[in-house]
Amino acid sequence: MNRLISPLRRQSCLGLTYFELVISFTILAIMAMGAVPLAEITIKRKKEIELRRALRTLRDAIDRYKDLIDEGKISQEYIDQEGYPPDLETLVKGVKEKGSISKVYKFLRRIPKDPMTGEREWGMRSYQDDPDSDSWGGQNVYDVYCLSEDEGLDGTPYKDW
Numbered sequence: 001m002n003r004l005i006s007p008l009r010r011q012s013c014l015g016l017t018y019f020e021l022v023i024s025f026t027i028l029a030i031m032a033m034g035a036v037p038l039a040e041i042t043i044k045r046k047k048e049i050e051l052r053r054a055l056r057t058l059r060d061a062i063d064r065y066k067d068l069i070d071e072g073k074i075s076q077e078y079i080d081q082e083g084y085p086p087d088l089e090t091l092v093k094g095v096k097e098k099g100s101i102s103k104v105y106k107f108l109r110r111i112p113k114d115p116m117t118g119e120r121e122w123g124m125r126s127y128q129d130d131p132d133s134d135s136w137g138g139q140n141v142y143d144v145y146c147l148s149e150d151e152g153l154d155g156t157p158y159k160d161w
Helices: 007-014 018-071 088-093
Strands: 123-125 143-145
Touching: 018 088, 018 143
Parallel strands: none
Antiparallel strands: 123 143
């Protein structure tokens, strides 16, 4: 027995109907809308990890500079520096060992980029500044902070990190 399938019936067996396509695209769009906020949070979390790493790198370099001053291995240029570097660029250029002509202590290869602003600019506080100050007195670099006005995923402003 040989059955003949009509052309109309053959087409409906081979493809999807318009209604099925609309439902499929609707489901796909709903799933994509759920993925976008998740991707944004993931990107922000990655930038926050980079920010923590950059701040740790800068603060460790400042601490190593201060330790060498305290140990007397490098000389302090000015009395009001309290043993902290005069600026961040000094940590990159390095300082000569006290009494040595050729030995130079370098603390950073380069100033890390702030992932929140995309710049190599950081807010700085000197030892003489108020702990909550947003302006740098210019005497030395005691601490660094992010210049972004945004807040982290935990609700704290990046400049308070």
